[in-house]
Amino acid sequence: MSQYKYLLFDADETLFDFGKTEAMGLANTFAEFGVEPTTEIIDEYHRYNKSLWRALERGEITKTELKKERFKHIIDMFNFKDADPVLMGERYVYHLGQGCYLLDGATEVVKELSKKYSLSIVTNGVAYVQHTRFDASGLKPYFEGLFISDEMGVQKPEKRFFDIVLETLGASKEECLVIGDSLSSDMKGAHNAGMHKCWFNRTGEPANVDFDIEYEIHNIEDLYQIL
Numbered sequence: 100m101s102q103y104k105y106l107l108f109d110a111d112e113t114l115f116d117f118g119k120t121e122a123m124g125l126a127n128t129f130a131e132f133g134v135e136p137t138t139e140i141i142d143e144y145h146r147y148n149k150s151l152w153r154a155l156e157r158g159e160i161t162k163t164e165l166k167k168e169r170f171k172h173i174i175d176m177f178n179f180k181d182a183d184p185v186l187m188g189e190r191y192v193y194h195l196g197q198g199c200y201l202l203d204g205a206t207e208v209v210k211e212l213s214k215k216y217s218l219s220i221v222t223n224g225v226a227y228v229q230h231t232r233f234d235a236s237g238l239k240p241y242f243e244g245l246f247i248s249d250e251m252g253v254q255k256p257e258k259r260f261f262d263i264v265l266e267t268l269g270a271s272k273e274e275c276l277v278i279g280d281s282l283s284s285d286m287k288g289a290h291n292a293g294m295h296k297c298w299f300n301r302t303g304e305p306a307n308v309d310f311d312i313e314y315e316i317h318n319i320e321d322l323y324q325i326l
């Protein structure tokens with residue numbers, strides 16, 4: 100038996116296949132606005148969206164700005180004069196909520212670990228999207244907590260985010276293991292909060308961080324070796 104009692108899972112790209120959801124969401128949104136989603140447009144969206152998320156994690160922009168700016172950038176750059184970036188952002192969030200895809204092995208691992216541990220989701224995702232997908236996922240009965248930054252007013256990697264999680268669960272930081280794919284939000288956040296962490300390194304990239312990561316896994320089933 101490990102020292103942990105609480106497992107704090109990131110949602111996207113840790114349990115949920117966000118890549119698949121995102122591709123479907125973008126295709127449906129652009130179709131509604133009569134935009135042909137070329138590789139150039141999709142690549143530019145990904146590049147710019149990623150930079151906005153990093154800015155959000157640094158506290159430089161708000162979620163509302165992110166949701167609008169990522170489409171405003173595409174509309175301006177590719178000259179789609181008639182499209183409203185706020186409306187496009189809203190439709191995209193709607194479509195994301197319709198796409199619930201779990202990563203391979205996620206359901207089985209969650210079911211198994213829920214027999215021995217208290218499980219929670221800790222996510223920076225958009226509240227509407229996370230709620231609708233979590234409801235549709237079939238995972239809900241196995242989780243004690245669903246912590247969404249939008250609803251907490253604070254986000255990963257801020258220490259306060261994890262302080263609220265600890266207070267709500269009645270847990271100590273030593274009893275928790277944070278599991279996630281992101282170095283900048285999940286691992287950095289766990290580090291800021293003084294918690295142990297497990298990096299779900301799905302792509303085999305090097306860990307370019309200035310702190311220790313206790314565990315690294317490449318498949319979700321690898322958690323059985325740790326827990």
Ligand SMILES: [Mg+2]
Pocket residue numbers: 109110111112113279280281
């Ligand atoms: Mg993630």
